[in-house]
Amino acid sequence: MARFFEFMGNHPFLFGLLTLLAILFFMIENRRSGKKIAASALGTLVNQQNAQIIDIRDAKKFAKGHIQGSRNVPFTTLRDRIDELRAIESPIVIVCDMGIQAGAAVQLLAKEEAYRLEGGISGWESAGMPLVGTEKDTANKKRKKNR
Structure with a gap:
């Protein structure tokens, strides 16, 4: 660690350049991946601005569990349905497995009010938010019905 500080002192130009490049990398990467929305803010966006939730995972994963009110448009068919999605006037929130x-x-949608769910379905679940259509949800409904 002492050598790192020695390097910084002896080469301030190189260290400054490294810092600048790191900042630019994260800024560009953040822009490239679109605007993020937290799981806690999604409900507010849906309720206040009637945002549409588009789940781009495949149909099997969507059937296992998805956010209530979301539509399934698999990523593989997204290019074919891009005009349909651009025509939606309310904000759009795109959901995948991990947000990547x-x-x-x-980016493909290229719409001003398009967001990606931060952390995807994994982030949604880790925030303690419910999914519908899960096998666990179905088992709980059957158990309640049998009581």
Whole structure:
């Protein structure tokens, strides 16, 4: 660690350049992946601005569990349905497994009010938010019905 500080002192230009490049990298990466929305803010966006939730995971994953009110448009068919999605006047929130593929979908959509769910479905679940259509949800409904 002492050598790192020695390097900084002896080469301030190189260290400054490294810092600048790191900042630029994160700024460009953040823009490239689209605007993020937190799981806690999604409900507010849906309720106040009638945002549409588009789940780009494949149909099997969507059937296992998805956010209530979301539509399934698999990423593989997104290019074919891009005009349909651009025609939606309310904000659009793109959801994928971990929030990575949604960034590419937001870029492809090229719409001002398009967001990606931060952390995707994994982030949604880790925030304690419910999914509908899960096998666990179905089992709970059957159990309640049998009581």
